[in-house]
Amino acid sequence: xxxxxxxxxxxxxxxxxxxxxxxxxxxxxxxxxxxxxxxxxxxxxxxxxxxxxxxxxxxxxxxxxxxxxxxxxxxxxxxxxxxxxxxxxxxxxxxxxxxxxxxxxxxxxxxxxxxxxxxxxxxxxxxxxxxxxxxxxxxxxxxxxxxxxxxxxxxxxxxxxxxxxxxxxxxxxxxxxxxxxxxxxxxxxxxxxxxxxxxxxxxxxxxxxxxxxxxxxxxxxxxxxxxxxxxxxxxxxxxxxxxxxxxxxxxxxxxxxxxxxxxxxxxxxxxxxxxxxxxxxxxxxxxxxxxxxxxxxxxxxxxxxxxxxxxxxxxxxxxxxxxxxxxxxxxxxxxxxxxxxxxxxxxxxxxxxxxxxxxxxxxxxxxxxxxxxx
Numbered sequence: 001x002x003x004x005x006x007x008x009x010x011x012x013x014x015x016x017x018x019x020x021x022x023x024x025x026x027x028x029x030x031x032x033x034x035x036x037x038x039x040x041x042x043x044x045x046x047x048x049x050x051x052x053x054x055x056x057x058x059x060x061x062x063x064x065x066x067x068x069x070x071x072x073x074x075x076x077x078x079x080x081x082x083x084x085x086x087x088x089x090x091x092x093x094x095x096x097x098x099x100x101x102x103x104x105x106x107x108x109x110x111x112x113x114x115x116x117x118x119x120x121x122x123x124x125x126x127x128x129x130x131x132x133x134x135x136x137x138x139x140x141x142x143x144x145x146x147x148x149x150x151x152x153x154x155x156x157x158x159x160x161x162x163x164x165x166x167x168x169x170x171x172x173x174x175x176x177x178x179x180x181x182x183x184x185x186x187x188x189x190x191x192x193x194x195x196x197x198x199x200x201x202x203x204x205x206x207x208x209x210x211x212x213x214x215x216x217x218x219x220x221x222x223x224x225x226x227x228x229x230x231x232x233x234x235x236x237x238x239x240x241x242x243x244x245x246x247x248x249x250x251x252x253x254x255x256x257x258x259x260x261x262x263x264x265x266x267x268x269x270x271x272x273x274x275x276x277x278x279x280x281x282x283x284x285x286x287x288x289x290x291x292x293x294x295x296x297x298x299x300x301x302x303x304x305x306x307x308x309x310x311x312x313x314x315x316x317x318x319x320x321x322x323x324x325x326x327x328x329x330x331x332x333x334x335x336x337x338x339x340x341x342x343x344x345x346x347x348x349x350x351x352x353x354x355x356x357x358x359x360x361x362x363x364x365x366x367x368x369x370x371x372x373x374x
Contacts, residue, residue, distance in 0.1 A: 003069045005033050008040060011068035015060045019047040020194060024057075029082070040065065041076035045083075054079045082197075093362070094204040095233055098132070098211045100350050102269065103229060103238040105259070107251025109220035112274040113241040115321050116311065116342075117217040118146045119328040123343035125172035126328070129212040132167065134202050135177030136229065137219040144179040147171060148324025154180055157207050164207040171329070174211070176202045196228040203233055213350075220251075230264050234360045237269035237353050239308065239346065244273060244295035252296070256303055267357060269349040270306035271296055272342055275313040279334070306349055309342030311335065 013025040024030055029045040046057055058077050065073050095101065104120070106113040114137065125131045135143035144150045147170040154165040154176060167174035178198055208214070216235075219225055229235065238259045242252035252271065259266040273296040277287040290313060300307040311317075314335050320327040327335040 003071075005035065007069060008033055008035075008042075008065065011064045012061060014064040014068075015057065017046060018053060018057070032078075038071065039074040039076065041078070043078045043080055045080045047082050049079050049081045093234060095208060095211075095214065098208060098214045100212065100236040100354075101214045101216065101233055102346070102350070103216045103218055103226075103235050103259075103266070104241060105218045105226070105238055105255045106220050106241040106248075107253070107255040108242070108248045111220075111241050111243045111248055112311070112317075113220070114142045114146065114217050115317060115326070116241050116272055116274055117215055118143065118321065118326045119339040120343055120346065121173045121213075121215050122171045122326055122328045123339050124213050124215075124347075127343065127347075130210055131172065132174040132208050132211045132214040133176075134214065134216045135175065135179060136199055136202070136216050136225055138178050138198060138225060140219065141177045141179030143175055143177045143217065144168075145324060146321045146326060147173065147175055149175065150179075150324075152180065154206075159207055162205075164205055166207050171326075174208065176206055178202070196225070199225060199228055200232050226258060227264075230266060231362060234362050235266045236350065236360055237267040239269050240271045240305075241274055242271065242296050242299075243275045244289065244292040246292070246295065248291075249295050249299050252299060253303075256305070266360060267353050268303075268305050269346065269353060270308040271300045271303075272308045272311065273297070274311045276310035278313040284334070306345065308345040308349065309338060311338050311342065 009025050009030070012030055013023045015024050016022065017024050017027055017029060020027055024044065031043045031045075033040070033042040044057070044061070046053060058075070058079070061077060062073070062075050065075065104113055104117040114135075117133065121131050121133045133143060135141045144152070147168075149168050149170045152168045152170075154168055157164050157166045165176070167176045168180065169175070216229060218229065238255075240252050240255050242248045256268055258264065259268055275291055276296075277289050277293075279285070279287055297307050312334060314327070314333075316330065316333070317327040317335050320330065327333065328339045330336050
C-alpha cells in the first residue's frame with residue numbers, strides 16, 4: 001500500500017455534501033478511517049441518508065479515491081445521519097463544570113456589545129475567576145481580533161474517548177469563535193441550520209474544563225442563534241447592552257422581551273449602558289451626553305432591572321479593541337474603572353440570582369406560536 005490517511009483525506013476533500021455545499025473533509029464529516037491493504041473503510045455523516053443520497057455520495061467517494069490514489073480500492077463506507085442539536089438528551093448538561101453561563105445580548109447592532117463582553121471577561125479573569133468566552137456572533141465574529149489571537153487555531157485533544165477542541169487562551173480567558181475556523185477575508189454565508197450546528201459544537205465539542213463564568217457574545221437582534229443557545233445550554237442569566245439613544249432602546253426592550261417569554265424564561269441580570277457620555281481628555285470632569293441622558297436608566301427602572309454600569313464614550317476603547325488589548329488593561333484609566341465597576345455589579349447580580357432562583361434548565365421549544373423572534 002503506497003498511500004496514507006492523509007492521501008485519503010485529500011481525495012475525499014473533492015466530495016461535496018449535497019445539502020451543505022461544502023466538502024466532507026472541511027465539514028469534519030469523515031471519521032474512523034481504516035486501511036487494510038487496498039481496502040478502505042470509514043464513517044461518513046450526511047444530512048440526508050436516504051438510499052439515493054447514500055448511493056450517490058459513496059460513488060463520488062470511490063471515484064475520487066481511485067483518481068487520487070491511482071489504484072483500484074475496495075471501499076466500505078458506513079453512512080450516518082448528521083445529528084441535530086435537538087437530539088442532545090434534554091436531561092444532559094453539555095457543560096457540567098461551568099458554574100454560570102451568561103448571555104450578552106443587544107437588540108441592535110453597533111452598540112458595543114462585543115467590546116463590553118471582552119472587557120467584562122478580562123475584568124472577571126483579573127479578579128481570579130476562571131472565565132470562558134464563546135463568540136456566538138456567527139456572521140460577524142470579532143473576539144479573535146479583540147484578544148489579539150487572529151492567527152491562532154484551537155488544537156484537538158482527546159478526552160474520555162472523545163475528540164474535542166481546546167479553546168484558545170488570551171489574557172486569562174478561554175475563547176472559542178467561529179472566526180478561528182473561517183478565513184478572515186471570507187464572508188460566512190450559512191443557512192440557519194448550519195449556523196446552529198456550528199454554535200452547538202462550540203459548546204458540546206470543546207474542552208472547556210472548570211469555569212466560574214462562561215460569557216456568550218450573541219449576535220444582534222433576536223433570532224435562531226438565540227433560540228439555539230437556550231436549547232443547548234442552561235443559561236444562568238442575560239445582560240442587555242444598549243446606548244442611551246431611543247432607536248437603541250426600542251431594540252433593547254425587544255431583547256428583554258425575548259428572554260422573558262414564557263417559553264424561554266431566562267432571568268435578566270441587568271442592563272449596561274455603553275457610550276453613556278463623552279468626556280474630552282482636556283476636560284475630564286465634563287460630561288457631554290451625545291446620545292441622550294438617562295435613556296437606559298429609565299428603561300431599566302421601567303423593567304425593574306438593575307443598571308449595571310455606564311461606560312463612557314472614549315476613543316481609546318475603540319483603539320484598544322482594534323489593537324487586541326481591551327481597555328480594561330489600561331488599569332488607571334476612566335474606562336477601566338467603569339468596566340471594573342460593571343464587573344463587580346455582574347458578580348453581585350449573579351450571586352443574587354443564584355440565591356433566589358433555581359438553576360436554569362435548558363429550554364424545550366416545541367411550539368413557536370406566540371414565540372415571535374422578530
